[in-house]
Each structure stands twice: as structure tokens, then as C-alpha cells.
Amino acid sequence: MLNNYITADLFNCQQFTLKSIDFNEEESSALLTYISQEKTSAARCPDCGGRAYVQSRNTCDLKDMPVFYGITQTIRAEIHRYQCRVCGRVFTEDLGMLRHPGTRITKRAAMWLRGLLQFHIPISAISRFTGIRWNTISRIHREYMEEKLEQRATELREKKYKPRYLAVDEFAVHKGHTYATCVMDLEEGDVLWVGKGRSKEDFRKFFEEYDLSLLSEVKAVAMDMNASYHILVEKHLPQARIVYDRYHMQAQFGKDVLGSVRLEEAKAHQARSHEYQDALLREADPAKRKETKAAAREELHTYSAIKSSRWNLLMSGRKLKGSKAESLKQILSDHSRLALCYAMKEEMSELFELDDPDIAEERWTAWFNAAKASHIPQLVKFAELKEKRLEGLISHAVYPISTGKLEGFNNKIKVAKRIGYGFRNDDYFFTLIKYLSLPSVRRRFHTFC
Ligand SMILES: [Zn+2]
Numbered sequence: 001m002l003n004n005y006i007t008a009d010l011f012n013c014q015q016f017t018l019k020s021i022d023f024n025e026e027e028s029s030a031l032l033t034y035i036s037q038e039k040t041s042a043a044r045c046p047d048c049g050g051r052a053y054v055q056s057r058n059t060c061d062l063k064d065m066p067v068f069y070g071i072t073q074t075i076r077a078e079i080h081r082y083q084c085r086v087c088g089r090v091f092t093e094d095l096g097m098l099r100h101p102g103t104r105i106t107k108r109a110a111m112w113l114r115g116l117l118q119f120h121i122p123i124s125a126i127s128r129f130t131g132i133r134w135n136t137i138s139r140i141h142r143e144y145m146e147e148k149l150e151q152r153a154t155e156l157r158e159k160k161y162k163p164r165y166l167a168v169d170e171f172a173v174h175k176g177h178t179y180a181t182c183v184m185d186l187e188e189g190d191v192l193w194v195g196k197g198r199s200k201e202d203f204r205k206f207f208e209e210y211d212l213s214l215l216s217e218v219k220a221v222a223m224d225m226n227a228s229y230h231i232l233v234e235k236h237l238p239q240a241r242i243v244y245d246r247y248h249m250q251a252q253f254g255k256d257v258l259g260s261v262r263l264e265e266a267k268a269h270q271a272r273s274h275e276y277q278d279a280l281l282r283e284a285d286p287a288k289r290k291e292t293k294a295a296a297r298e299e300l301h302t303y304s305a306i307k308s309s310r311w312n313l314l315m316s317g318r319k320l321k322g323s324k325a326e327s328l329k330q331i332l333s334d335h336s337r338l339a340l341c342y343a344m345k346e347e348m349s350e351l352f353e354l355d356d357p358d359i360a361e362e363r364w365t366a367w368f369n370a371a372k373a374s375h376i377p378q379l380v381k382f383a384e385l386k387e388k389r390l391e392g393l394i395s396h397a398v399y400p401i402s403t404g405k406l407e408g409f410n411n412k413i414k415v416a417k418r419i420g421y422g423f424r425n426d427d428y429f430f431t432l433i434k435y436l437s438l439p440s441v442r443r444r445f446h447t448f449c
């Protein structure tokens with residue numbers, strides 16, 4: 001029988017011979033029992049090296065990989081329990097090559113799992129397919145990933161490689177209830193560190209856990225202005241420049257300034273429309289009624305036009321064409337506050353294109369002054385807050401880096417969640433994220449996403 005042949009062949013080099021094969025149709029499982037032929041004279045006490053005698057027989061069950069589709073397979077080894085003739089110690093026969101250390105699965109099953117896991121198949125699926133416990137599979141996975149991460153670290157050490165540009169950012173774990181912080185080497189793309197939480201205290205662990213001598217060449221670190229990561233970077237990497245991420249900055253402007261002013265303007269039209277409708281109830285003159293009705297409708301129309309202008313306002317003016325551009329132009333010409341905020345947004349994008357720090361300083365300062373003189377509370381507040389971080393905005397002209405690459409890595413984090421679906425072990429999850437960032441894995445990864 002094929003099953004017999006494959007398995008017997010594997011174990012022939014050892015002390016085992018096949019005793020029986022039992023199929024359990026109800027459970028769709030196979031049990032292959034092997035009996036040890038080890039000679040008692042070959043057994044030696046692990047303590048004193050003395051000869052031993054057989055005290056009893058023991059069985060040890062190890063999950064194997066399925067040889068037939070849909071049938072989980074267990075290898076049962078009948079082994080000896082010996083007692084030392086010299087010191088009296090009782091010991092069990094060594095399973096040798098049969099068992100993967102620290103688990104209850106065969107060594108070849110472990111090899112097979114390592115192969116499967118490279119294809120990013122969810123652990124729960126492998127568990128159902130093989131009958132091997134989730135924890136065991138994740139353990140094999142983790143061993144494998146740690147091995148690969150260690151290989152990569154050695155490779156970089158041998159090349160005397162040191163990262164020059166880093167990005168630090170947070171991402172959501174467990175459907176957004178908890179967060180983790182991630183540090184990436186922007187040139188090589190390796191995730192250097194992942195830690196729980198997103199506060200300054202959480203980020204401090206990076207500097208405690210990571211080998212700081214490897215960071216001596218860091219020239220610049222990209223980050224979101226809102227987190228207080230910069231304080232720690234300034235302390236631990238004094239030679240590095242902090243670069244505030246343009247995408248975070250632009251997104252915040254879009255939400256806190258443009259979005260807020262847009263809603264205010266829209267609501268003003270809605271309120272006026274309501275006023276006209278109230279007046280309509282009191283109005284008896286048919287001509288005036290018609291006029292008021294039209295005015296109310298007009299206000300409501302403008303209200304919805306502004307409400308739906310969100311994406312057009314956020315998009316770069318150069319990219320907007322046709323009726324969308326016309327509609328936006330109309331809104332902006334009728335609403336000077338919104339027009340001003342929009343112009344400030346367009347100007348800000350240009351500031352992030354500058355590559356001369358002196359010009360950048362001059363123009364950012366002018367931008368902040370214009371914003372503060374605008375009398376638009378949202379814009380004034382934004383400017384007052386961001387002006388304190390002028391240095392990190394100017395740095396962008398010297399080192400035009402961003403956290404964008406790290407953001408792009410979010411897709412891989414989603415895959416990581418899928419692979420380890422249902423786990424609550426952060427260390428394992430974080431190892432998985434680092435592993436997925438390895439260049440060799442990234443190359444293979446593209447074929448799966
Ligand atoms: Zn002994």
C-alpha cells in the first residue's frame with residue numbers, strides 16, 4: 001500500500017517497523033502504529049551511561065501530515081521505557097528523527113508545514129486540513145520566521161549595512177481598538193521594529209530593544225506630527241533630522257480646516273433654506289410665496305452642492321476637469337472662506353515640492369502668517385499648532401521622505417491578520433509583520449496579492 005510504502009520508507013533508517021494501519025472512517029483519520037526494534041543492549045542511561053533493562057512499553061502519538069486528502073494522519077510509536085541498572089533512573093527511548101522538538105508532530109510534518117506557510121495559507125485552514133493544533137502550527141511558523149529574520153540580520157551585518165532613512169507610524173490591530181507602532185527602513189523596506197501601543201511611552205521601547213549602534217548612520221526620520229515620537233528621536237538619534245509626513249499633514253488640513261469650513265458653509269445654506277420655509281408658512285401673497293419657495297430651493301441646492309464637494313475640494317486643482325471643475329469653481333467664487341482654505345491647500349502641496357531649505361523656510365513662514373491673518377478660526381488654529389514644528393517641515397526640502405511606504409505596507413498587515421486569523425498573541429503577529437517585510441518574502445509575496 002502506498003501509504004505504508006511512503007511512511008515505512010521514511011522510518012526504515014530508524015529503529016521502527018510498521019505494525020498496523022487503522023482507518024477510522026467516521027473521523028476520517030488514519031493511525032499508523034510503529035513498533036520500536038531497538039535492542040536493549042543499545043540503550044544507555046542519559047545520566048550515568050549505564051546499561052538498562054526494559055521496564056515497560058510506552059506509546060507516543062505524533063500528528064503527521066495527511067498523505068490522502070481529507071484524512072488526518074497520526075503516527076503512534078510504541079517505544080521502550082528503560083530503567084538504569086546502575087543508578088536506577090527511568091528513561092524513555094529517544095524518538096530520534098521522528099519528532100519535531102518541543103511538539104507532538106513528526107519532523108516531516110513540521111517541514112511540510114513550513115512549506116505550506118510560505119504560501120500565506122491561513123493557519124486555521126491548515127489546522128482543519130491536518131488536524132494539527134493551531135498553537136503547534138503557529139509555533140512552527142514562528143520558528144521559521146525567526147530563522148529567516150536572523151539570516152537577514154546576519155546578511156546585513158556582514159555587509160556592514162546601516163539604515164539612513166527611517167519612517168515611524170502607527171497602525172490599527174484588532175479592528176482598530178488597539179494600535180501598534182512600526183519602524184521601517186525606507187531604503188531596504190525592512191520593518192525594523194513593531195511594538196504595542198502608539199504613545200510616546202510605547203515608542204520608547206524601540207530605543208530600549210533595538211541595537212542603537214545600528215542606527216548611527218540615520219540621517220532623517222519621517223513621522224506624523226501628532227504623535228510625540230519626535231521627542232524620543234531627538235533624544236536618542238541627535239544626528240537625525242525629523243521630517244514631518246506630508247500626507248498626514250495634508251489629510252489633517254483636509255479634515256480639520258477644509259472639511260470643517262465646508263460643513264459650516266453648507267449648514268449656513270441649510271439654515272437659510274429653513275428660514276425661507278418658515279417665512280413661506282406666514283406668507284399669503286401668491287407672488288411672494290413663489291419667490292420665497294424658489295429662494296428656499298436655491299439654498300437647499302447650494303447646500304447639497306457644497307456637501308458633495310468634499311472629494312473635489314481635496315483633489316489637486318490641476319487634476320480636476322470638466323463639470324466637476326466648473327462646479328467647484330462656482331462654489332469657490334461664492335464662498336470666499338472656502339476659497340481661501342482651498343487656495344491654502346493648493347499652496348501647501350507646492351511647499352512640499354520645494355528642495356531648497358532656505359526657500360522652504362521663507363515660504364512656510366509666509367504660509368503660516370497668511371493662515372493666521374485669515375480670521376478663519378479653523379485655519380488659524382491649524383497654523384498655530386503646526387507652526388511650532390516648522391523645522392520638521394523645512395527638513396522635507398532636504399530629505400523628501402514620507403511615511404507613505406509604511407502606509408503601503410498596511411496591505412501586508414491585512415494579509416498577516418488573515419494568516420493568523422483568530423490569534424491573540426501580539427509577539428507572533430509582530431514577528432509575522434517583520435517577516436513579511438523581508439525582501440525575499442516581498443518578492444514572492446507579489447504573486448499572491
Ligand atoms: Zn544511570
